Amino acid sequence: MFYIVEILGTVAFSISGVLVAMKMRMDFFGILIIAFVTSVGGGTLRDMLIGNTPVTWMTDMMYTYVILVSSIMAIIFRSKLNYLRTSLFLFDTIGIGLYTIIGVEKGLNANLHPIICIALGTITACFGGVIRDILCNEIPVIFRKEIYATACILGGIVYFVLSEFPIGNNWVFMISGLVVILTRLLAVIFKIALPDLYSEKKG
Numbered sequence: 001m002f003y004i005v006e007i008l009g010t011v012a013f014s015i016s017g018v019l020v021a022m023k024m025r026m027d028f029f030g031i032l033i034i035a036f037v038t039s040v041g042g043g044t045l046r047d048m049l050i051g052n053t054p055v056t057w058m059t060d061m062m063y064t065y066v067i068l069v070s071s072i073m074a075i076i077f078r079s080k081l082n083y084l085r086t087s088l089f090l091f092d093t094i095g096i097g098l099y100t101i102i103g104v105e106k107g108l109n110a111n112l113h114p115i116i117c118i119a120l121g122t123i124t125a126c127f128g129g130v131i132r133d134i135l136c137n138e139i140p141v142i143f144r145k146e147i148y149a150t151a152c153i154l155g156g157i158v159y160f161v162l163s164e165f166p167i168g169n170n171w172v173f174m175i176s177g178l179v180v181i182l183t184r185l186l187a188v189i190f191k192i193a194l195p196d197l198y199s200e201k202k203g
Helices: 002-023 028-049 062-076 084-109 114-135 149-162 169-189
Strands: none
Touching: 002 028, 002 062, 002 084, 002 114, 002 169, 028 062, 028 084, 028 114, 084 114, 084 149, 084 169, 114 149, 149 169
């Protein structure tokens, strides 16, 4: 189940990276690079922080194959993704939901404190997108007032709460990931955001 979740997250973030690169009108090589860093950027940072080297994607070629196939398929069927903004949002949201739980699990396997595990989940979910946005000359979503990293943190907390109950691990994975995805979706639909520290008082 854990491996399947990680592969699904890789697919989601690969497509997310392709959509951003296509919006920036990059060539084929540029698209692949952006898809790759979006997919493995957060996981690479996580593995380096916990001393898990060589990092995961270097020891399992399945990740490289999944990124290549997902990217090529996204390019081929780009005409089906007419609403690039909506598609990007959906795949990015699915990606952070899946990768948050993966990061939390990696932290647990390294016998780290729950708070650190949640931080690792957030890093895994968000920092591939951070690298992607920096390379594409955009301000990363995590640094804006949108509910993004907050959703990952909430999902991580839910993971540990559910772990205290006699629930199967698969259910804990799915529910926690869904919490991240639904939090992000609801925040965008209902325009919920973090407080704006720079808004000027009127009157």
